[in-house]
Amino acid sequence: xxxxxxxxxxxxxxxxxxxxxxxxxxxxxxxxxxxxxxxxxxxxxxxxxxxxxxxxxxxxxxxxxxxxxxxxxxxxxxxxxxxxxxxxxxxxxxxxxxxxxxxxxxxxxxxxxxxxxxxxxxxxxxxxxxxxxxxxxxxxxxxxxxxxxxxxxxxxxxxxxxxxxxxxxxxxxxxxxxxxxxxxxxxxxxxxxxxxxxxxxxxxxxxxxxxxxxxxxxx
Numbered sequence: 001x002x003x004x005x006x007x008x009x010x011x012x013x014x015x016x017x018x019x020x021x022x023x024x025x026x027x028x029x030x031x032x033x034x035x036x037x038x039x040x041x042x043x044x045x046x047x048x049x050x051x052x053x054x055x056x057x058x059x060x061x062x063x064x065x066x067x068x069x070x071x072x073x074x075x076x077x078x079x080x081x082x083x084x085x086x087x088x089x090x091x092x093x094x095x096x097x098x099x100x101x102x103x104x105x106x107x108x109x110x111x112x113x114x115x116x117x118x119x120x121x122x123x124x125x126x127x128x129x130x131x132x133x134x135x136x137x138x139x140x141x142x143x144x145x146x147x148x149x150x151x152x153x154x155x156x157x158x159x160x161x162x163x164x165x166x167x168x169x170x171x172x173x174x175x176x177x178x179x180x181x182x183x184x185x186x187x188x189x190x191x192x193x194x195x196x197x198x199x200x201x202x203x204x205x206x207x208x209x210x211x212x213x214x215x216x217x218x219x
Contacts, residue, residue: 011182011183011212012033015034017045017187017197018036018195019051020195021058023196024059028060028063030205031206033062033064034064034183035063035066036067036068036187037055038068039076040068043070045187045194045195049076050083052065052084052087056086064088065087066087067080067087067088068090068092069090069091071093077089081103081105087105088106088108089103090107090110092109092133095109100126100129106130107128108162109132110135110164111132112135113152113165114148117137117152119152120158127159131161132160134148136164145166145187150175153179162182162184167185169204169207172205173208173212173215175212186202189205190202190205
């Protein structure tokens with residue numbers, strides 16, 4: 001592996017469920033590639049479109065705002081479409097492929113992984129997604145803080161995978177070494193309470209990701 005390939009091969013990082021300016025700033029300072037804003041009303045981390053717009057304006061170039069929907073109504077998505085033009089959409093509910101594709105935006109598709117999940121088929125169904133976000137199987141559509149069985153992920157599922165679900169600084173290195181995902185997505189693992197992040201925890205998480213990358217890509 002030459003030096004250019006080594007630099008290209010790194011695990012991307014998304015910090016999700018942000019609600020405060022200082023947490024957006026902390027994620028950026030730590031080196032996050034993307035930050036997530038949740039518009040799902042049942043989530044304890046829910047914010048309004050207006051609030052998501054305010055927070056996304058703090059992002060520098062090349063840090064992507066990701067807006068998370070769960071079975072959202074048309075008018076809710078249109079509101080984001082009109083007000084946050086640079087956002088990537090994350091559909092984290094039961095949305096069908098045609099629905100995700102119909103908005104003409106880059107999108108991620110959340111998948112709740114359990115023993116019967118056919119990730120190969122889902123990668124074919126959602127082939128137009130930038131990535132599948134592989135999360136724990138929970139009734140809350142994410143944010144459970146629980147880890148799922150990573151051995152359920154096939155070596156090649158056909159699309160880029162974002163590993164989510166119960167990740168933190170203590171377990172993300174092992175997760176990356178085992179799964180080798182394109183990206184990791186952290187929420188509860190860097191929180192002091194729902195929607196309130198800890199800057200040091202974000203820093204430690206990012207550092208653990210980089211240690212894992214060094215193990216994978218620097219030999």
